[in-house]
Amino acid sequence: MHKILKIAISMSTLGTFRFFFCNCNSYTAAVVDYLHTYADYPKELFKDNVKQYIQIMRNASRQYADIIVFPEYGLVDLFTLYSAVDKNSSELEQYSTYVPDPGQNIAPCEDSNYEKYEQHLVELSCAASIHGIYTIFNLPEKATNNETGEMEYYNTNVVLDRTGTVITKFRKINLSEEPFLKPGTEIVTFRTDFNVTFGIFTCFDLLFTYPALDILSNPDVTDIIFPTAWYSETPFLQGLSIQHGYARSKGINMLASALQEPYYSDGGSAIYLSDGSIAEAFVTNKRKSRILVQDVPIIKKRAISTCEKSNKTAPKRPVVQKEFTDIDNFPLNRDRTSGYIYELLGKRGKTLTRVCTVNEDFCCIFNISVDISSVSKPDYGYRIIIYKGLSPYGSGILGGIRVCALIACLNETEDSCGFRTNTSHKSTTFKSIEIQTTVDVTNDTHNQPSTLRADLMPITDYVYCETRISESKVRIKMAITSPQDGLVTFGIYGRVYSMDKTEKEKEQVSSTPSFEPEEEVLSLSIVLSIVCVSTLIILAIGSLLWKLHKS
Numbered sequence: 001m002h003k004i005l006k007i008a009i010s011m012s013t014l015g016t017f018r019f020f021f022c023n024c025n026s027y028t029a030a031v032v033d034y035l036h037t038y039a040d041y042p043k044e045l046f047k048d049n050v051k052q053y054i055q056i057m058r059n060a061s062r063q064y065a066d067i068i069v070f071p072e073y074g075l076v077d078l079f080t081l082y083s084a085v086d087k088n089s090s091e092l093e094q095y096s097t098y099v100p101d102p103g104q105n106i107a108p109c110e111d112s113n114y115e116k117y118e119q120h121l122v123e124l125s126c127a128a129s130i131h132g133i134y135t136i137f138n139l140p141e142k143a144t145n146n147e148t149g150e151m152e153y154y155n156t157n158v159v160l161d162r163t164g165t166v167i168t169k170f171r172k173i174n175l176s177e178e179p180f181l182k183p184g185t186e187i188v189t190f191r192t193d194f195n196v197t198f199g200i201f202t203c204f205d206l207l208f209t210y211p212a213l214d215i216l217s218n219p220d221v222t223d224i225i226f227p228t229a230w231y232s233e234t235p236f237l238q239g240l241s242i243q244h245g246y247a248r249s250k251g252i253n254m255l256a257s258a259l260q261e262p263y264y265s266d267g268g269s270a271i272y273l274s275d276g277s278i279a280e281a282f283v284t285n286k287r288k289s290r291i292l293v294q295d296v297p298i299i300k301k302r303a304i305s306t307c308e309k310s311n312k313t314a315p316k317r318p319v320v321q322k323e324f325t326d327i328d329n330f331p332l333n334r335d336r337t338s339g340y341i342y343e344l345l346g347k348r349g350k351t352l353t354r355v356c357t358v359n360e361d362f363c364c365i366f367n368i369s370v371d372i373s374s375v376s377k378p379d380y381g382y383r384i385i386i387y388k389g390l391s392p393y394g395s396g397i398l399g400g401i402r403v404c405a406l407i408a409c410l411n412e413t414e415d416s417c418g419f420r421t422n423t424s425h426k427s428t429t430f431k432s433i434e435i436q437t438t439v440d441v442t443n444d445t446h447n448q449p450s451t452l453r454a455d456l457m458p459i460t461d462y463v464y465c466e467t468r469i470s471e472s473k474v475r476i477k478m479a480i481t482s483p484q485d486g487l488v489t490f491g492i493y494g495r496v497y498s499m500d501k502t503e504k505e506k507e508q509v510s511s512t513p514s515f516e517p518e519e520e521v522l523s524l525s526i527v528l529s530i531v532c533v534s535t536l537i538i539l540a541i542g543s544l545l546w547k548l549h550k551s
């Protein structure tokens with residue numbers, strides 16, 4: 001939108017003016033890759049972080065942002081919550097906030113005289129109103145259950161409009177190692193004065209049908225807001241990779257804001273566009289907050305991902321890190337990859353190779369050609385993998401997945417596959433990669449592309465499509481559209497929700513299906529596996545507190 005018009009509009013508080021008279025074809029989004037500040041007491045913690053939030057909002061408004069998204073656990077971090085609860089479970093209350101019921105249309109800034117709302121909520125509401133910017137932030141919410149009279153706690157995203165009014169709140173549905181919180185039950189959407197209907201959910205929610213797929217049953221939802229604190233793993237669960245795969249497969253715009261904590265493989269924020277391109281993506285090992293501000297074209301309908309090579313050459317937006325991010329030193333864990341079926345790639349690649357799981361209930365076809373001059377010796381750089389089974393998602397939860405992909409390996413052993421590679425490592429160049437699979441049409445599955453480069457960015461130069469080929473079958477196809485090197489992962493990541501199990505359930509079913517790996521391997525990898533929130537965190541709290549006390 002025209003900047004001058006935008007200033008005029010943001011100076012008026014009449015959102016309706018904008019709604020009726022602004023024929024905008026884009027809006028300006030800001031997402032924050034946020035480095036949290038730790039503090040010993042709740043007052044300090046809120047004060048320090050809110051101060052930073054308000055500075056960041058000022059920066060974003062100078063760049064005419066219409067909406068800004070802060071990450072999950074940005075104001076109050078999970079370490080602090082764990083240690084508070086550890087001291088005395090009633091301590092949790094001091095770190096939690098009453099959030100007014102959206103139906104009441106309350107702007108805490110205006111109600112501040114009555115001291116009804118906590119200082120930090122008032123300040124954020126005032127900042128949203130001063131800068132005229134839609135503001136989304138996450139905090140532990142407290143609410144009194146009006147039937148039992150007991151206090152309940154939620155992981156909540158608060159949505160403020162340009163006047164600082166709470167227009168909606170979303171309570172995270174799929175909690176991950178947040179035992180003192182209660183899961184939310186409601187899917188939430190909201191419409192802005194630039195007439196975009198946003199859906200919103202948090203971190204782990206992305207991996208589950210309710211809310212990640214069910215939210216899209218409302219056809220007006222074209223844009224998704226995603227606050228996250230995601231602990232990345234290779235080859236399939238790196239933050240930016242999984243976000244982009246979701247946005248790309250659903251043809252949506254997506255605003256993803258991540259908590260930055262590289263020590264725990266956490267970080268990776270981006271603005272994804274509905275045409276599959278990435279307006280901007282950022283991940284760093286440098287421990288410094290960063291705002292991403294980009295124009296987002298407004299779409300009336302979600303885009304459909306097609307494998308036709310379109311005539312109009314979409315403006316290519318190469319995804320590049322604009323600054324030194326020290327990405328080779330960003331620590332990453334590897335997802336469990338035992339139980340996978342591995343095939344060597346061979347020097348020239350593979351021509352039409354069909355690979356199936358042991359009981360042939362899932363097959364993929366690969367057609368891969370390699371630029372031979374780029375292959376270094378000895379040749380062990382890549383393998384093809386296929387797997388259908390369970391994958392640990394944080395401790396205690398096993399997600400049903402169905403994947404086929406090309407992944408990088410560090411040496412000639414299968415065990416070395418799926419680790420991230422160093423950006424300066426000379427890598428094979430692929431001239432073409434095409435992966436295809438045909439699966440049953442069911443309402444309990446979801447498929448998305450999964451791509452990752454050594455610099456921890458997803459790639460965008462590929463086509464991905466799902467085509468109904470009969471009443472009961474759908475074909476999924478994915479192919480690069482220009483030569484690629486530095487790949488860590490390229491493939492199709494499918495979720496089979498009906499296979500999901502908790503660890504307890506799995507123990508009860510002692511006669512395990514053949515595709516599952518040995519018990520011992522599995523339980524070990526559960527400890528190693530991290531999504532969103534981890535067992536490692538609990539182990540780390542001790543050392544962290546110790547560090548804090550020393551400093």
Ligand SMILES: *[C@@H]1O[C@H](CO)[C@@H](O)[C@H](O)[C@H]1NC(C)=O
Nearest residue numbers: 087088089090091092093094
């Ligand atoms: C926990 O804190 C509450 C209020 O702050 C106090 O009444 C209670 O005695 C404490 N419990 C323990 C076990 O320290």
Ligand SMILES: *[C@@H]1O[C@H](CO)[C@@H](O)[C@H](O)[C@H]1NC(C)=O
Nearest residue numbers: 101103144145146147148149
């Ligand atoms: C409790 O709150 C809910 C939602 O605000 C409301 O619908 C319900 O009527 C309330 N119940 C009681 C007993 O007040």
Ligand SMILES: *[C@@H]1O[C@H](CO)[C@@H](O)[C@H](O)[C@H]1NC(C)=O
Nearest residue numbers: 173174175183208210211397
């Ligand atoms: C995720 O949330 C849905 C909806 O409440 C629930 O059915 C599912 O069991 C949850 N899964 C996990 C792992 O929390």
Ligand SMILES: *[C@@H]1O[C@H](CO)[C@@H](O)[C@H](O)[C@H]1NC(C)=O
Nearest residue numbers: 019020195196220299300301
């Ligand atoms: C707002 O968007 C909705 C859904 O796309 C559309 O039906 C409606 O006409 C739009 N309203 C205006 C004022 O543009």
Ligand SMILES: *[C@@H]1O[C@H](CO)[C@@H](O)[C@H](O)[C@H]1NC(C)=O
Nearest residue numbers: 055056058059060289290291
């Ligand atoms: C905000 O803007 C100031 C001045 O341009 C800059 O120094 C600072 O780094 C910015 N903060 C963030 C988090 O980008």
Ligand SMILES: *[C@@H]1O[C@H](CO)[C@@H](O)[C@H](O)[C@H]1NC(C)=O
Nearest residue numbers: 306307308309310311312313
């Ligand atoms: C692309 O261009 C060709 C030749 O100009 C034309 O025949 C074809 O219909 C076009 N395809 C699309 C999708 O516009």
Ligand SMILES: *[C@@H]1O[C@H](CO)[C@@H](O)[C@H](O)[C@H]1NC(C)=O
Nearest residue numbers: 327328329330422423424425
């Ligand atoms: C990446 O490779 C370069 C060159 O081989 C090496 O100097 C550097 O230490 C490596 N970095 C990491 C994090 O492995």
Ligand SMILES: *[C@@H]1O[C@H](CO)[C@@H](O)[C@H](O)[C@H]1NC(C)=O
Nearest residue numbers: 351352367368369431432434
């Ligand atoms: C395999 O890929 C190559 C390179 O793109 C292409 O020339 C060939 O036609 C493909 N083979 C099949 C059977 O699709």
Ligand SMILES: *[C@@H]1O[C@H](CO)[C@@H](O)[C@H](O)[C@H]1NC(C)=O
Nearest residue numbers: 410411412413415416417419
């Ligand atoms: C292969 O790489 C893996 C992972 O880095 C390492 O643990 C293993 O020792 C290596 N094996 C050989 C034979 O070099």
Ligand SMILES: *[C@@H]1O[C@H](CO)[C@@H](O)[C@H](O)[C@H]1NC(C)=O
Nearest residue numbers: 209214441442443444445498
């Ligand atoms: C999914 O499909 C099954 C069987 O085809 C059906 O029983 C179930 O109601 C469907 N669920 C939804 C949410 O549509």
